[in-house]
Amino acid sequence: MIAIDVEGMTCMGCVKSVKNALAKADPAATVGVNLETGRVEIESAVPRAALVEAIENAGYDVKA
Numbered sequence: 001m002i003a004i005d006v007e008g009m010t011c012m013g014c015v016k017s018v019k020n021a022l023a024k025a026d027p028a029a030t031v032g033v034n035l036e037t038g039r040v041e042i043e044s045a046v047p048r049a050a051l052v053e054a055i056e057n058a059g060y061d062v063k064a
Contacts, residue, residue, distance in 0.1 A: 002042045005063035006055055009038055014060070021058035025050055038063075 009015060015033045018040060022031050029044035029051075042051055052062050 002044060002048050002051060004040045004042070004048070004052060004055065006038050006040050007061040007063060009033070009035055009060060011035075017058050018055055018060060021054045022051060025054035 006018060009018065012035070015035055018033060019031050022029055022040075022042060022044075026042075026044045026046040029042050029046065031043075032041045033039075034041075040055070044051060055062055
């Protein structure tokens, strides 16, 4: 599992945007998002860097 902390998610629309971005990067990924903590957990064979890039391209910041 890959855990990524995302900043800027404020609503369920944001959650949907992040999930959609990750689905484009890996359609087979399983994605869980905790809106309160900003944590995104992904089961994916795609490298973490590509998933981070997909989230950032969707307009969100990833905590280091």
